[in-house]
Amino acid sequence: MKRPPGLLYAVDETPPLATLILAALQHVAVMSNSLVYPVILAREAGLSAWPLIEFGSRSMLALGIGTILLCARNRFVGSGYLCPAGYSQIYLGTSVAAAHRGGLALVCGMTLFSGAIQCAMAPLLRRLRIILPSEIAGLVIAVVGLSLAVIGVRYSLGIARTREIQPIDLAVAGLSLLIMCALNIWTRGYAKMFCILIGMIAGYGFAAVLGLVDLSSALPETGTFAVLRLPNLWVTGMSFDLELLAPFVIVALAGTLNIMGNISTAQRINDDDWVRPEFRSLSRGLAGNGIASMLCGGIGSMGLNSYSTSIGVASATGITSRRVGYAIGAIFILMAFVPAAAVAVATVPTPVVGAALFFSAAFVFASGLQMITARLIDSRKIIVIGFSFAMAVMADVYHDVFATVPPILQPLMGNALVLGTTCAVLLNLITRIGVRKKAILRLEPGQPHRVAVEQFLAEQGGHWAARRDVVNRAIFGAVQLIEILGDPPGGVTLEASFDEFNLDLRVRYRGAELVFPEQRPTRREILDHPEGERLLAGHLLRRSADRITSRTSADQIEVHLHYDH
Amino acid sequence: MSSALQIAEFREGQVCVLCLSGSIDSTNADDMMARLQQAIGAKEKAIVLDFAAVRYLTSAAFRVLLVATDEAENESVAFALCNVTGQVRDLFEMGGLLDAFVIHGSREEAVSRLG
Numbered sequence: 001m002k003r004p005p006g007l008l009y010a011v012d013e014t015p016p017l018a019t020l021i022l023a024a025l026q027h028v029a030v031m032s033n034s035l036v037y038p039v040i041l042a043r044e045a046g047l048s049a050w051p052l053i054e055f056g057s058r059s060m061l062a063l064g065i066g067t068i069l070l071c072a073r074n075r076f077v078g079s080g081y082l083c084p085a086g087y088s089q090i091y092l093g094t095s096v097a098a099a100h101r102g103g104l105a106l107v108c109g110m111t112l113f114s115g116a117i118q119c120a121m122a123p124l125l126r127r128l129r130i131i132l133p134s135e136i137a138g139l140v141i142a143v144v145g146l147s148l149a150v151i152g153v154r155y156s157l158g159i160a161r162t163r164e165i166q167p168i169d170l171a172v173a174g175l176s177l178l179i180m181c182a183l184n185i186w187t188r189g190y191a192k193m194f195c196i197l198i199g200m201i202a203g204y205g206f207a208a209v210l211g212l213v214d215l216s217s218a219l220p221e222t223g224t225f226a227v228l229r230l231p232n233l234w235v236t237g238m239s240f241d242l243e244l245l246a247p248f249v250i251v252a253l254a255g256t257l258n259i260m261g262n263i264s265t266a267q268r269i270n271d272d273d274w275v276r277p278e279f280r281s282l283s284r285g286l287a288g289n290g291i292a293s294m295l296c297g298g299i300g301s302m303g304l305n306s307y308s309t310s311i312g313v314a315s316a317t318g319i320t321s322r323r324v325g326y327a328i329g330a331i332f333i334l335m336a337f338v339p340a341a342a343v344a345v346a347t348v349p350t351p352v353v354g355a356a357l358f359f360s361a362a363f364v365f366a367s368g369l370q371m372i373t374a375r376l377i378d379s380r381k382i383i384v385i386g387f388s389f390a391m392a393v394m395a396d397v398y399h400d401v402f403a404t405v406p407p408i409l410q411p412l413m414g415n416a417l418v419l420g421t422t423c424a425v426l427l428n429l430i431t432r433i434g435v436r437k438k439a440i441l442r443l444e445p446g447q448p449h450r451v452a453v454e455q456f457l458a459e460q461g462g463h464w465a466a467r468r469d470v471v472n473r474a475i476f477g478a479v480q481l482i483e484i485l486g487d488p489p490g491g492v493t494l495e496a497s498f499d500e501f502n503l504d505l506r507v508r509y510r511g512a513e514l515v516f517p518e519q520r521p522t523r524r525e526i527l528d529h530p531e532g533e534r535l536l537a538g539h540l541l542r543r544s545a546d547r548i549t550s551r552t553s554a555d556q557i558e559v560h561l562h563y564d565h
Numbered sequence: 566m567s568s569a570l571q572i573a574e575f576r577e578g579q580v581c582v583l584c585l586s587g588s589i590d591s592t593n594a595d596d597m598m599a600r601l602q603q604a605i606g607a608k609e610k611a612i613v614l615d616f617a618a619v620r621y622l623t624s625a626a627f628r629v630l631l632v633a634t635d636e637a638e639n640e641s642v643a644f645a646l647c648n649v650t651g652q653v654r655d656l657f658e659m660g661g662l663l664d665a666f667v668i669h670g671s672r673e674e675a676v677s678r679l680g
Binding site for chain 2: 450454469472473475476479480483484520523526527532533534539540543544
């Protein structure tokens with residue numbers, strides 16, 4: 001693991017208290033933008049002022065707990081990285097459809113179901129990596145970035161409200177964006193770290209001067225407005241609908257890819273040597289998100305995901321400490337008890353939200369592109385990524401046309417992320433046909449084996465564009481194995497096979513079966529025991545390969561060494 | 566990509582530095598043993614084995630290193646390894662052998678400690 005030069009606070013480091021709180025507040029300000037999705041959903045479900053504020057408070061509570069579950073680092077849940085939760089358009093389209101069909105109760109039931117799907121997928125994530133490779137996770141991140149930019153532009157220009165460009169909105173968004181960019185590019189230290197927060201505060205102030213901040217629209221007309229109030233939980237009820245199972249499964253899958261992409265990005269911005277995702281962290285992060293979404297459904301909110309914009313903020317500011325995530329979670333939980341916080345969130349002027357979304361979208365989009373190109377791009381991947389990206393863009397461009405497809409296909413065709421993800425997963429599966437490659441080396445008795453094995457595997461690794469570190473491990477494994485075989489009668493056959501996720505060696509010979517002990521031999525055993533060196537060799541083989549097995553068939557023994565790629 | 570073992574000798578004060586390069590297995594472990602025994606027999610004050618250019622080593626090489634460590638100790642010759650990094654370090658760790666040798670981060674550090 002190599003620390004990137006621009007990183008100020010790495011994942012395991014603790015910033016000074018003032019920096020920690022300010023960094024958390026900056027994320028809270030940015031993440032509060034994502035509360036616009038529950039607000040949109042609540043309005044679509046026809047909630048009036050008080051129920052809307054209660055829905056907002058419940059959403060904040062879920063956001064706080066979800067962030068802690070996603071960032072935590074323990075054996076069961078949590079990615080271990082600064083990977084805050086957020087509401088996103090992944091859930092929005094399908095949740096709005098559910099709200100129109102069966103009200104918030106149906107939204108909650110189906111959200112609980114999609115969370116359960118993610119929890120079920122979490123322990124299987126490593127096995128699912130064939131259908132969810134990192135370039136597809138990168139594609140999802142890039143599409144999310146693009147979608148954020150589209151929403152950012154709508155909010156910045158004021159066309160979300162009026163379908164016409166509003167000069168005042170443009171001026172507020174322009175000022176906010178200008179300040180964010182200037183501070184990020186030309187300053188260092190606190191100004192760079194908190195560029196988004198400063199830009200939003202400046203934009204908020206400017207919008208207030210121009211009369212764009214309207215507190216009365218978010219306040220209830222009747223009833224007392226308490227300073228502190230327990231969030232009203234479990235009031236929406238819960239229902240399920242078989243016809244919405246498939247769309248919510250796709251939402252869970254798209255959310256999973258989004259989480260994989262975000263956690264992978266969080267891993268990568270902490271490690272300059274990053275080459276592939278660390279799956280335990282991904283699985284635990286997904287489990288945390290699944291539990292958080294089930295909680296959302298349980299207490300009466302919409303589903304959430306890891307928040308790509310926050311990853312962009314962490315990347316832009318260089319503060320990636322996990323403890324910032326805990327602080328964010330605590331702040332949102334506290335905010336859930338303060339109704340005024342829900343009102344404040346609802347009154348952040350849309351052009352200011354637009355500027356923050358548009359600014360963060362640039363980092364999210366670039367992060368997705370980097371993830372796509374981190375591995376060698378061959379024709380197969382070009383087709384998968386290119387076609388799927390185009391389909392995602394088309395879902396937005398031809399939204400009106402896609403709205404005329406049969407109702408069962410609308411959840412698929414009406415959302416850029418869902419369409420792009422589905423297209424990528426299917427194309428990836430189809431184009432994997434015939435992707436596995438194989439080569440065989442025959443070692444006759446008496447041949448100098450090491451040189452031949454090294455040359456064979458190094459050349460094949462080059463042809464297959466396999467990662468150098470994995471090929472080197474395989475070379476060691478083959479040489480060590482053949483060394484302890486000695487010179488068996490009839491020689492040795494070495495078969496190497498490869499696809500982008502697996503490098504497998506099968507060594508066949510006639511002779512005695514080998515032992516690969518779990519327990520390493522002691523120093524004295526290696527030196528004094530007649531079998532000491534062979535025991536060490538067997539132990540090294542077991543430890544250096546990701547999996548090793550030996551089986552006897554007819555009069556031949558086959559040792560299988562497997563390396564994850 | 567062949568990587569036969571090569572051993573280059575450098576002298577830094579009273580320290581004999583043997584720079585290994587290539588791969589070390591049963592086909593060349595005896596060559597390494599002979600070179601080490603020669604240095605130990607020559608009553609060097611200290612010997613440093615530099616692994617910076619070693620790609621990997623097998624169990625045969627580990628056994629030779631353990632034997633050489635014992636022989637150096639018997640002859641009161643200080644014996645240390647340096648630049649044990651990457652895959653080579655992983656192999657030492659897998660074999661539980663990091664503690665079996667005196668290992669320094671760099672050649673300069675090893676020479677300054679043993680010189």
